[in-house]
Structure formats: structure tokens, C-alpha cells
Amino acid sequence: xxxxxxxxxxxxxxxxxxxxxxxxxxxxxxxxxxxxxxxxxxxxxxxxxxxxxxxxxxxxxxxxxxxxxxxxxxxxxxxxxxxxxxxxxxxxxxxxxxxxxxxxxxxxxxxxxxxxxxxxxxxxxx
Amino acid sequence: xxxxxxxxxxxxxxxxxxxxxxxxxxxxxxxxxxxxxxxxxxxxxxxxxxxxxxxxxxxxxxxxxxxxxxxxxxxxxxxxxxxxxxxxxxxxxxxxxxxxxxxxxxxxxxxxxxxxxxxxxxxxxxxxxxxxxxxxxxxxxxxxxxxxxxxxxxxxxxxxxxxxxxxxxxxxxxxxxxxxxxxxxxxxxxxxxxxxxxxxxxxxxxxxxxxxxxxxxxxxxxxxxxxxxxxxxxxxxxxxxxxxxxxxxxxxxxxxxxxxxxxxxxxxxxxxxxxxxxxxxxxxxxxxxxxxxxxxxxxxxxxxxxxxxxxxxxxxx
Numbered sequence: 001x002x003x004x005x006x007x008x009x010x011x012x013x014x015x016x017x018x019x020x021x022x023x024x025x026x027x028x029x030x031x032x033x034x035x036x037x038x039x040x041x042x043x044x045x046x047x048x049x050x051x052x053x054x055x056x057x058x059x060x061x062x063x064x065x066x067x068x069x070x071x072x073x074x075x076x077x078x079x080x081x082x083x084x085x086x087x088x089x090x091x092x093x094x095x096x097x098x099x100x101x102x103x104x105x106x107x108x109x110x111x112x113x114x115x116x117x118x119x120x121x122x123x124x125x126x
Numbered sequence: 127x128x129x130x131x132x133x134x135x136x137x138x139x140x141x142x143x144x145x146x147x148x149x150x151x152x153x154x155x156x157x158x159x160x161x162x163x164x165x166x167x168x169x170x171x172x173x174x175x176x177x178x179x180x181x182x183x184x185x186x187x188x189x190x191x192x193x194x195x196x197x198x199x200x201x202x203x204x205x206x207x208x209x210x211x212x213x214x215x216x217x218x219x220x221x222x223x224x225x226x227x228x229x230x231x232x233x234x235x236x237x238x239x240x241x242x243x244x245x246x247x248x249x250x251x252x253x254x255x256x257x258x259x260x261x262x263x264x265x266x267x268x269x270x271x272x273x274x275x276x277x278x279x280x281x282x283x284x285x286x287x288x289x290x291x292x293x294x295x296x297x298x299x300x301x302x303x304x305x306x307x308x309x310x311x312x313x314x315x316x317x318x319x320x321x322x323x324x325x326x327x328x329x330x331x332x333x334x335x336x337x338x339x340x341x342x343x344x345x346x347x348x349x350x351x352x353x354x355x356x357x358x359x360x361x362x363x364x365x366x367x368x369x370x371x372x373x374x375x376x377x378x379x380x381x382x383x384x385x386x387x388x389x390x391x392x393x394x395x396x397x398x399x400x401x402x403x404x405x406x407x408x409x410x411x412x413x414x415x416x417x418x419x420x421x422x423x424x425x426x427x428x429x430x431x432x433x434x435x436x437x438x439x440x441x442x443x
Contacts (some may be wrong), residue, residue: 025237
């Protein structure tokens with residue numbers, strides 16, 4: 001190899017072929033000059049009888065465009081019968097830092113589970 | 127809360143490492159080491175760029191497809207590549223960068239895309255060869271990434287892999303159809319395979335002894351196999367496929383090694399590979415110019431849609 005130093009900065013983990021991973025800027029998280037369309041989260045109902053499930057996100061200028069883009073990006077192969085889109089900034093989420101205190105109330109209540117109760121083996125259908 | 131209860135950086139890092147060690151996924155709002163985040167952004171962004179630039183070599187043939195059936199298949203395939211790019215940009219955005227910022231880094235030439243897309247597509251057989259070998263190589267890289275430690279990336283890869291299987295099979299079927307055709311068509315297939323075999327092997331990146339990054343990425347669970355492991359797997363898979371097709375793979379060193387239980391094979395021209403990465407491949411300038419033009423030509427559409435949305439909001443308010 002003619003250039004060992006550059007060669008050492010390359011890896012195949014680009015998925016579609018080797019790309020350099022060192023000395024490549026990652027972006028600063030700064031707002032670009034051109035205003036970007038808002039981010040929407042997309043939920044798809046796979047078939048009747050199932051809940052809508054989060055499948056990803058996309059950018060769109062408005063709600064209707066978000067629905068059409070969601071159809072084209074996330075349901076090209078009959079993946080869904082119904083789509084919800086919601087502006088990402090309209091979602092309120094629990095904080096991962098509060099994981100323990102947030103879910104602590106359910107942690108010590110084993111009596112909420114059916115397996116907490118001993119039922120004799122000769123009792124059927126329970 | 128007292129000071130002692132605030133988790134220190136070391137506590138957070140221990141928690142992160144324990145999650146990765148348990149083979150559980152890291153999710154967007156979890157604490158993560160800055161190096162992990164940056165490695166992921168580079169990897170996912172450049173993977174996304176590869177999908178988007180990857181529309182060009184095959185898009186070249188949509189208007190000249192030999193039949194309506196082939197045209198519909200090729201359109202669907204190129205549309206999938208756009209979709210793959212969008213899934214991946216969406217995963218990258220969960221790491222605190224915007225898609226537009228990443229697009230600007232690509233157009234400025236600061237972030238890269240896979241060198242495989244810098245080779246020209248000279249005949250319709252190339253559409254088949256790209257599906258068979260290039261997408262076949264991508265599948266080898268991408269299937270392990272479905273279990274990558276970063277949740278949004280793994281989920282995007284699961285969707286990509288499902289669709290990639292269609293890409294590979296349509297390509298192989300196209301070549302098989304041509305191989306049943308005239309002598310001239312068989313020669314076109316062989317010529318195309320001769321051109322793409324070595325670049326396909328290069329897709330796995332330089333040999334392991336020249337890729338020290340792999341160790342860190344494997345420890346973080348971002349990567350699951352080394353470049354050489356994946357390349358070997360690809361060669362072993364491709365040899366019987368080539369035989370069934372009736373083409374010769376252009377490597378005089380290629381032979382079965384009973385002892386290793388794998389095929390031995392020659393090394394690609396890594397100087398050619400490095401030239402491509404530096405921007406001196408056959409089509410680098412053309413691909414970048416096309417991408418830049420598409421972005422700039424689309425600016426008025428993005429502006430008009432934004433203005434329309436603002437007006438609709440004002441009317442309904």
C-alpha cells in the first residue's frame with residue numbers, strides 16, 4: 001500500500017463500503033444557514049388488530065407532506081394500513097437519567113403479578 | 127440531592143460499558159462517550175451519503191432500460207436507495223446533528239461516501255453486476271450491523287437488509303437472463319464482472335493489519351466482524367454463485383483451500399482504492415457535481431413548501 005497512514009484511517013464499517021472514520025468532521029449540531037423543515041416522528045399500524053408502532057422520523061414542511069413522505073419512506077412494501085405522524089417537538093418523554101426513580105413505584109410491588117400467588121395444583125383453569 | 131449522589135463521568139461510563147457488555151442497546155438520550163457518538167455520526171452519515179450517491183450509477187440506466195419490466199424493477203431499486211439514505215439520516219439525527227448539516231458536509235467534500243460508486247456503469251449488465259456483487263458485498267457488511275450497539279442504527283439496518291435482498295436477487299436474475307441469451311450478451315456479463323469484482327472486494331476496506339480502528343469499534347459493539355473476515359465470507363459466498371451463473375471471477379489466485387475450509391484469493395489494488403478515497407477515482411467529480419446540483423436545484427422547492435406551510439397556518443389561525 002502506497003500510503004499506510006491514510007490506509008489506517010479507513011474501515012469497512014460504512015455499511016455500503018469502506019469509508020474513512022478518522023479526521024472526518026461529525027458536524028457541530030449547529031443550525032444550518034437554510035431553515036430546515038420540522039422533524040416528524042412516524043408510527044405505523046402493521047395490520048388491523050395491532051398498535052401503531054414507532055418506525056422512524058422524517059422532515060416535512062407540514063402535516064400533510066409528512067404523511068405522504070411517511071408513506072413513501074416507510075411503507076413501500078405493504079408495511080402498514082395506517083400511519084400517524086407527529087411533530088417531534090410535541091412529544092414529552094421521560095428522562096433516561098430518571099430511570100430508577102421514575103419506575104421505582106412498580107419495582108417493589110410483586111403482588112401485582114399473577115405468579116405472586118400460590119394456587120394448589122389440583123385447582124384447574126387458573 | 128447531595129453531591130455524592132450525582133453520577134460522575136466514571137459512573138456514567140461504567141453504566142454505558144455494562145449496557146454494551148450485556149449486549150443491550152444504547153438509545154438516543156442515554157449518556158455515551160463522545161468518541162462513541164462521533165464514530166457513530168461519521169459511520170452512519172457516510173453510510174447515508176453512500177446510499178444517496180449510490181442512486182447515480184444505476185439511475186444512469188433508467189431511461190434506457192431494455193423493457194418495461196426491467197425499468198419498473200430498476201426504478202423501485204433506485205427509490206429504495208433513497209429510502210435507505212433517509213432511514214440512515216434519521217438515525218444520525220438522533221445523535222444531535224441535522225440532515226442538512228450532514229448534506230452540506232458531503233457537498234463540501236468533508237464527509238465521504240463509498241468508493242464503489244465512483245466506478246462508471248458502462249452497460250446494462252452493470253445493473254445486474256451491481257445488484258449481485260456490490261449489493262451482495264453490502265449485505266455482508268450490513269447484516270452484522272443489525273445487531274450493532276446503537277439502537278436506531280440497528281433498527282435502520284434491519285429495514286435496509288430486508289430490501290437489500292431484493293436488490294441482490296434482481297441483479298442475479300438479470301445476469302442469469304443475459305447468460306441464457308446470445309454470445310454477445312454473455313460477453314457483456316463477463317466483461318462487467320471483470321470490472322466490478324476487484325472494486326467489490328475493496329468495499330470491505332483495507333486488510334485488518336492496516337485498520338487499527340476496528341478494535342475500538344468492536345469493543346463498543348458498533349462493529350461485529352473485521353474487514354478481512356467479511357471479505358472472506360463474501361468470496362466464499364460468491365464463488366458457487368459465479369459457477370452457477372457460468373462466469374469466471376478474474377483472480378488467478380482464487381482456489382479452494384481444504385485446510386482452511388475457505389477460498390484463497392488475491393489482494394485488490396489498494397493504490398487504486400486510495401486514489402478513489404482521495405477523490406481521484408473515475409467518476410468522483412461527476413458524482414459530487416451531480417449531488418451538488420440536485421441540492422441547489424431543489425432549493426426553490428424546499429423554500430416554496432416552507433412558504434406554503436406558513437401561509438396555510440396563517441389562514442387557519
